[in-house]
Each structure stands twice: as structure tokens, then as C-alpha cells.
Amino acid sequence: MVLLPRFESPELLILRSLARRKHLSDKDYHYYENHEKGFEGEKKFDDLLESFPEEWLFLNGLLLEYNNSFFQINTLGIAQDSLYIFDIKYFEGDFTIDGELWKYVSGTPLKNPLHQLQRCESLLKRLLQEKGQHFPIKSYLVFNHPHFTLYHASPDQTMILPSQINRFMTKLKHNKSNLNDKHRKLADLLLAENHPYYPNAYKPKYQYSELTKGILCSKCHSFFLKKLQPGTLICQSCSHEESIENAVLRSLQEFRFLKEK
Numbered sequence: 001m002v003l004l005p006r007f008e009s010p011e012l013l014i015l016r017s018l019a020r021r022k023h024l025s026d027k028d029y030h031y032y033e034n035h036e037k038g039f040e041g042e043k044k045f046d047d048l049l050e051s052f053p054e055e056w057l058f059l060n061g062l063l064l065e066y067n068n069s070f071f072q073i074n075t076l077g078i079a080q081d082s083l084y085i086f087d088i089k090y091f092e093g094d095f096t097i098d099g100e101l102w103k104y105v106s107g108t109p110l111k112n113p114l115h116q117l118q119r120c121e122s123l124l125k126r127l128l129q130e131k132g133q134h135f136p137i138k139s140y141l142v143f144n145h146p147h148f149t150l151y152h153a154s155p156d157q158t159m160i161l162p163s164q165i166n167r168f169m170t171k172l173k174h175n176k177s178n179l180n181d182k183h184r185k186l187a188d189l190l191l192a193e194n195h196p197y198y199p200n201a202y203k204p205k206y207q208y209s210e211l212t213k214g215i216l217c218s219k220c221h222s223f224f225l226k227k228l229q230p231g232t233l234i235c236q237s238c239s240h241e242e243s244i245e246n247a248v249l250r251s252l253q254e255f256r257f258l259k260e261k
């Protein structure tokens, strides 16, 4: 059962809006694309959870804080035996590991995702200890892009590669799980600790006056909306339809984020 559904973060909503409404530098556009891609990968992982039994609780996109350090958990699963951290990496292409160093095959280094996962687990452990909660934690790095290849990887039980995902998930969901009040209280506690957004998230600089105005399609995010009939808009790019009322409310929310952040 999904207790916390996944939403786009305000950071992604702002980046997505700016990418359409102004010219972003290559660096900022790349930053935006990474966020968009990450979200796509997380949604794909969510699809796999739909067939899990009710006796698994899932909290998606939790943003927690311990000792002034923020950490995000892409998906947290609560089952009888343990808590499960799933860090979803929607990396596309060829990567290689050289000792502790992760690189694109081109040679450009990237942050070791195992270190990020270890940090996340360690902070969650300490936060739970502080709250008097004691649960074992299992952490996994899930690479779910079908075109992901990792060279020189030694077998590592914390890494789930694209060809292993189905087997891994099938095994997990067949683990017997009977939840009790202790598990539900933990879920409530984590929901109460959840922050709506990173307070110091990076965003490109912009002035309201330089932004192209207009309503964006909620599906493909293009400007090509036309009035279809009284009360409805249709996107000329992807044919998505939406009521004008919804589109206006959605745009108000978007402008509020742009104004506030």
C-alpha cells in the first residue's frame, strides 16, 4: 500500500517551468534534464510496486533531516522483517567502476552512488534511534534503465542491475509480511518528519518579467494549447485534454512556486 505517493518536487516543477519559459544555460538545462530523468526512473520503479501485497507500506520521495543534514529516500518500504531503502538510478549508457571510483566510459568521474546510499542509511538509522525506533534496514541501489551497463562490477548484493530487477522484486514480494501497530506508528512518524522541499535547492536565476507567459500542457509541457469547446483545452502537440479550470489552477500553483522560491 502506498502511503506517500510520488510527486514532482517543487525544485523539478520550477526547473521544468523555467526550461520552457526562458533560455537556460547548457549547464542549467542539463541539471534540469537530470532531474526530469530521475523522476521518470522513479515513476517506472513505482509501477513495479503496484503488484506488491497490501502488507507492504511504501513512502515515496521522503525528505528527512537529521542533525541539520537533509537526505532523500526515493522509496522506503516497510515490511515485517525490515525497512527497505531503494535508491533508484535511471542511468543510461555505459559506466565503469575502478576500485571506489565510478566513471562514464568516456572517463568522466561521477559521484559513487554507493556512498550516497550508505549516507542515507546511516542518517536514517540515527534518526530512528533518536526517536526510539529500532528496525533493521536493508538498502539497495536499483539501476532500472534498460540501457544501463556497468563494467567491472563485482557481485554486490546492494546493487540491482536491470537484468536482475524482476527476479529481485518477485522474491521480495513473496516474503511473508504481517504488519502490526509498531510498523504503522513508524510510518506515521516518518510522514510527520517529511519535509515538503529542500530549503537550499539550487535554481537558476530569473526575473518574472523575462519569463514567457502562458499555460503549459500538463502532459508534454508545451505551450500549444487551443480551446476545444467551452471549458476545455486541447494540446496541439500531444492531444491531451484538460478543463480550463484545472489548467488555470495548475498554472497559479506554478507561478506561486516561481514567485516564492
Ligand SMILES: [Zn+2]
Residues within 6 Å of the ligand: 217, 218, 219, 220, 221, 222, 235, 236, 237, 238, 239, 240
Ligand atoms: Zn501536450
